[in-house]
Amino acid sequence: MPYIDTHTHLDFAAFDPDRDQVLSDCARLGVERLVVLGVTRSNWQAVWQMCKQHTSLYAAFGLHPMFMAEHAAEHVTALQQCLAERLGDARCCAVGEFGLDYWHKGTDRAAQQQLFEAQLQLAVEYQLPSLLHVRKAHADVIATLKRYRPARGGIIHAFSGSSEEAREYHKLGFKLGLGGAATWPQATRLRQTIAQLPGEQLVLETDSPDMAPAFHAHQRNSPALLPQIAAQLAALRGESVAQFSARCWQNSCELFQWSA
Numbered sequence: 001m002p003y004i005d006t007h008t009h010l011d012f013a014a015f016d017p018d019r020d021q022v023l024s025d026c027a028r029l030g031v032e033r034l035v036v037l038g039v040t041r042s043n044w045q046a047v048w049q050m051c052k053q054h055t056s057l058y059a060a061f062g063l064h065p066m067f068m069a070e071h072a073a074e075h076v077t078a079l080q081q082c083l084a085e086r087l088g089d090a091r092c093c094a095v096g097e098f099g100l101d102y103w104h105k106g107t108d109r110a111a112q113q114q115l116f117e118a119q120l121q122l123a124v125e126y127q128l129p130s131l132l133h134v135r136k137a138h139a140d141v142i143a144t145l146k147r148y149r150p151a152r153g154g155i156i157h158a159f160s161g162s163s164e165e166a167r168e169y170h171k172l173g174f175k176l177g178l179g180g181a182a183t184w185p186q187a188t189r190l191r192q193t194i195a196q197l198p199g200e201q202l203v204l205e206t207d208s209p210d211m212a213p214a215f216h217a218h219q220r221n222s223p224a225l226l227p228q229i230a231a232q233l234a235a236l237r238g239e240s241v242a243q244f245s246a247r248c249w250q251n252s253c254e255l256f257q258w259s260a
Contacts, residue, residue, distance in 0.1 A: 001245050003230060004252040005034040005223040007097075007131065007157050007177055007205035010057070011046045014209035014220050023054060025224040032056060033258070034223050037097040037131060039064035041075045044082055051091045058256070059086075060094035060131050062119055065101040065112045076118045083126050093256045095123040096131025097157065103135045113140065120148045129255055130154035132174075138165045145172045153255065158207055163193050170201050175251055177205040180213030180221060183232045195237050199247045203255070204230055 005026075015022060026034065036051060038044040038061040051057040061082050063071050079095075086092035098119040100112050123130040129152045134141045138161045153173030158181060159166070166176060181187055182194050206229065208221035213229050227245075234244035253260045 001030050001227070001242060002249055003029075003031045003204060003226045003245060004249055005031055005206050005208075005226050006155055006175075006203045006252055007179070008034050008036055008208045008223050009039070009210070010034065010036045010208070010223065011038075011043055011050055012209055022222055022224055023056065025222075026226075027056065029224055029227050031223050031226050033058065033252075035060055035093060035131070035256075038062055039097055040067050040070045041078055042070070048086075048091075058091050058093040060096040061092070062096040062098035062131070063115055064097050065099055065115070065133060068108065068111060068115070071115065076115070076122075079119065080122055083122060083128070087126055090258075092128075094129040094131045094154065095119055095126070096129075096154070097133050098130070099133035099157075100137035100141055101133060101135045102137045102140075109140075113144070116141075117144060117148070120144065120150060123152065123154070124148055124150050127152055132156050133158075134161075138162075142168045142172070145169075145174070155203055155205075155255065157205065158211065160190055161193075163196060166193065166197055166201065170198065174201075175203045175255055176201050177203055178233055179205045179207055180211045180216075180225075180229055182236060183213040183215065183229060185214065191236055194233065199237075199239075199244075200251060202244075202248055203252045204233075204245075204248045 035058045038047045047059050051059040155175045155177045157177045159176035212221040230245050231241045234241045
């Protein structure tokens with residue numbers, strides 16, 4: 001059964017000791033395609049080189065809101081150039097990871113919003129999906145998306161919002177990324193929401209090495225765990241693993257315009 005991990009950080013140092021083995025495990029377990037997301041200008045080249053070396057990997061490039069201190073004004077121009085140079089190469093599949101993060105008090109929301117809109121404009125200009133990080137900021141993200149209306153939509157990474165917010169994202173053409181968070185029994189509200197979401201809106205992700213599932217608590221998360229995560233999410237929705245995983249595969253292929 002094939003799987004697509006729509007959100008992983010395989011370039012992070014946590015995978016330096018055994019990256020090739022992780023990819024070998026993925027191939028053995030049916031995780032056939034993985035999207036590796038850039039988060040700062042400094043890691044874009046590493047992401048791209050990795051994707052050029054492995055046919056199962058696809059790249060997205062962005063400026064993550066949790067690394068505002070590392071971003072500079074000229075990095076938006078650098079991102080534009082990065083995307084323009086790779087436009088037409090199927091391995092460059094999206095803009096991301098970017099978005100809004102209001103988790104910490106004292107966050108400069110205006111600066112985040114400005115950077116968010118600049119990258120959203122690039123997604124519109126280059127007709128690429130947007131892979132969005134949204135934490136405690138759904139209302140502002142939805143309002144901004146309604147103004148820009150990106151034609152290719154995208155994915156709300158690690159979705160943890162309400163059913164109402166999910167419906168708003170659906171209207172805007174956005175899929176919802178589901179991963180290890182919903183495998184934790186204490187995530188009651190999230191689990192209830194996921195059980196009711198329309199199947200055509202769902203895609204799978206790990207966010208590895210972060211957001212480990214409950215059955216792999218306090219350890220490094222890995223894209224090789226995606227089939228087990230999918231099995232638990234399918235059970236949560238009362239679906240067979242085959243049915244749920246096939247729908248997520250189809251949704252991901254449609255979003256990225258990949259052959260199924």
